[in-house]
Amino acid sequence: GAVVSQHPSRVICKSGTSVKIECRSLDFQATTMFWYRQFPKKSLMLMATSNEGSKATYEQGVEKDKFLINHASLTLSTLTVTSAHPEDSSFYICSAHKLAGADTQYFGPGTRLTVL
Amino acid sequence: EDQVTQSPEALRLQEGESSSLNCSYTVSGLRGLFWYRQDPGKGPEFLFTLYSAGEEKEKERLKATLTKKESFLHITAPKPEDSATYLCAVQAEGTYKYIFGTGTRLKVLA
Numbered sequence: 001g002a003v004v005s006q007h008p009s010r011v012i013c014k015s016g017t018s019v020k021i022e023c024r025s026l027d028f029q030a031t032t033m034f035w036y037r038q039f040p041k042k043s044l045m046l047m048a049t050s051n052e053g054s055k056a057t058y059e060q061g062v063e064k065d066k067f068l069i070n071h072a073s074l075t076l077s078t079l080t081v082t083s084a085h086p087e088d089s090s091f092y093i094c095s096a097h098k099l100a101g102a103d104t105q106y107f108g109p110g111t112r113l114t115v116l
Numbered sequence: 117e118d119q120v121t122q123s124p125e126a127l128r129l130q131e132g133e134s135s136s137l138n139c140s141y142t143v144s145g146l147r148g149l150f151w152y153r154q155d156p157g158k159g160p161e162f163l164f165t166l167y168s169a170g171e172e173k174e175k176e177r178l179k180a181t182l183t184k185k186e187s188f189l190h191i192t193a194p195k196p197e198d199s200a201t202y203l204c205a206v207q208a209e210g211t212y213k214y215i216f217g218t219g220t221r222l223k224v225l226a
Binding site for chain 1: 147148150152157158159160161162165203207212213214216217218219221
C-alpha cells in the first residue's frame with residue numbers, strides 16, 4: 001500500500017496565531033513530499049516541494065516565511081502557517097513521492113484550515 | 117509552457133451511460149501522466165499512471181488511455197458511487213512535480 005496521513009484534519013484558529021500541519025507516509029519512505037493548497041471547486045495549487053534533510057523549494061508567489069516547511073525524516077513533513085490571517089483559510093493537502101519505483105504521488109486526506 | 121486542460125468541466129450521466137473524460141496536455145518531455153479521483157473534502161485518490169503513447173490501464177469500470185497529446189478516462193456503465201471530481205496531472209522529465217488540470221466534476225444519477 002501507499003498510505004499518507006495528515007493531522008489535524010480540521011483546525012480553527014484566531015487571526016495572528018500559528019498552525020502546524022503534519023504529513024506522514026505510513027508504510028513507505030518519501031524523500032520528497034509536496035504541499036498543495038486547494039480553493040473550493042478549484043484544482044490543486046502546488047505551494048512547495050519538501051526534501052528530506054534540505055530546505056524546501058517554494059513556488060513563485062508563495063511566501064516562505066509565512067509557510068514554513070520542515071522535512072525532518074523520511075516519513076514526516078510539517079507545514080506551519082505563521083501568523084495566520086483569514087485569507088489563509090483553505091484546504092491544505094500534502095503528497096508523498098515513493099523513494100523507489102514509480103513516480104506516483106500519494107496524497108493525504110487534507111487539512112481544512114479556518115482562520116477567524 | 118507546460119499545460120494541462122481537462123474537458124468537460126462538468127458531466128452528468130445516467131447510471132449505465134458510458135462516457136469519456138479528456139485530458140489534453142503540452143509538456144516538454146512527458147515523464148508520466150496520472151489520473152486521480154477526488155471526493156469532496158478529501159485528498160485525491162490514485163487511479164492510474166501512464167508513461168507512453170499507446171499504453172492503457174483498467175480498473176473496474178475505468179479505463180485510461182494515452183496518446184502523444186491527450187489521455188482519455190473511459191467510464192463504462194457508471195454507477196452513482198462513481199460521482200467525484202477526476203483530476204489529470206502530468207509530470208515532465210527531470211522533475212517530480214505535477215501539473216494538474218482543473219478537473220472534471222462527474223455526477224452519475226440513479
